[in-house]
Amino acid sequence: MDKKKIASILKEYSYLTVGTLIMVVGIYFFKFTNNFCFGGVTGMAVLFSGFTIFSASDLTFIINMLLLVVGFLFVGKSFGVKTVYVSILMSVALSVLGKIYPLTKPLTNEPVLEFMFAVFLPSLGSAMLFDAEASSGGTDILAMILKKYTSLNIGVTLMIVDVAITVIAFAVYGPKTGLFSVAGLLTKTLMIDSVIENMNLCKYFTVVCDDPEPICDFIHKELDRSATIFNAEGSYQHNEKKIILTVMKRNQAVRLRKFIRQQQPNAFIMITNSSEIIGKGFRGMN
Template sequence: MDKAKVRQTVREYAFLTAATMIMVVGIYFFKFPNNFCFGGVTGFAVLFSSFTPFNASDLTFIMNMALLVVGFLFVGKSFGVKTVYVSVLMSVALSVLDKVYPLTKPMTNEPVLEFMFAVFLPALGSAMLFDADASSGGTDILAMILKKYTSFNIGVTLMLVDVLITVLAFVIYGPKTGLFSIAGLLAKTLVIDTVIENMNLCKYFTVVCDVPAPICDFIHQELNRSATVFEAQGSYGHSQKKVILTVMKRNQAVRLRRFIREQQPNAFIMITNSSEIIGKGFRGMN
């Protein structure tokens, strides 16, 4: 493996580690002490901890390890090294925190404040993992097993399991915790979608100008991006124009906009947000 590959792998796993630890902080310090049940393995762990001798951290470790074994037996290695790494890291980190910094009650007397962190931090970590083509394992492994051996609608099945967990939270912990859990289940998906969309947000430029060469040179040499240029004709004066199409990250977009305004102030610029770009230099291709 060459040095570039090693550096890329190190960066990739550093990113996965950071995302996992963000999840761990949200789960251990805010979700577990308040008995919030938003579904998934940690939701099961919170429920079962109320009538078993194990705490939520230990139960998360046990269930994640059991699901990994079941996954290897029934699915094989198709759920990937990244998922195994994240699942093991999260389970171990929760168990270590439980031994090093045990919590017997919530950190504050503000349940709404803790609810916000219990939703946002795990959702942020999950979004980062999804963006890196990984997951935290757990019920995702069950989904893979169901997909391989049954014809169930997996999305609906997992949603029903999550709803069942939140309903049980009413019975075990009362209406206050149950309502928080339902609100968390609804908010979690919205936060994940929003974070992923903002992480992948790019700027799509449509530039109508007379002389495209300086702009394209700036895009190539300064921003390390490419562009498409084609002929166009103004509908009013029938003058010949050039249209430049290009896509780039937000920080690069600021530089390009400034350059065009300085070098060709008469150019017509349209800038559009786009959160799904597939192609070389973006998602889906190297």
């Protein structure tokens, strides 16, 4: 394995580690202490901790490890090394936090503020994991088992489980915590989708101009991107025009827009947001 490959793996797992630890902070300090049950393994752990001698951290560790064992037995290795790594790291980190920094009550007296962090931090961490094509394991492993051995609609089945956990929270922790849990369940998916979209947001340029060479030189040499040029004709005066198509990250887009406005002020620029760019230099390719 060459140095470039090793560096790429280290970068990928560093990214996974950061995303997982962000999840852990949100779950341990804000979700567990307020008994929020948003579904998933941590939701199960919070729920079961209400009527067992185990803490939510310990129950998360136990459930995740059991699911990993069951996953290996029934699915094999197909759920991936990254998912196993994240699942073990999250379980161990929560368990360690429970031992070195035990909490018996919320950090503040502001449940709405803590609810916001209990939703946002795990959503941010989950979005980072999904962006790296990994997951935190848990119910994802259960989904793989169900998919392999049943004809059930996996998404609906897991949603029913999450809803059941949230509904039972009313009986275990009361209506206030139950309502917060319902709100968290409804918000979580939307938050993850929104974070993923913003993380992957790129700018798609359509530039209509007379002289594309200076613009393309700037794109190549200064931004390390490429572009596609089309021949075109203006519909009013039938002048020859060139159309440049290019895609880049947001910080690069600011520089390109400024350059075009300075160098070719008569150019017509259309800039569109896009979060699904697949190709060299973007998602799916090196």
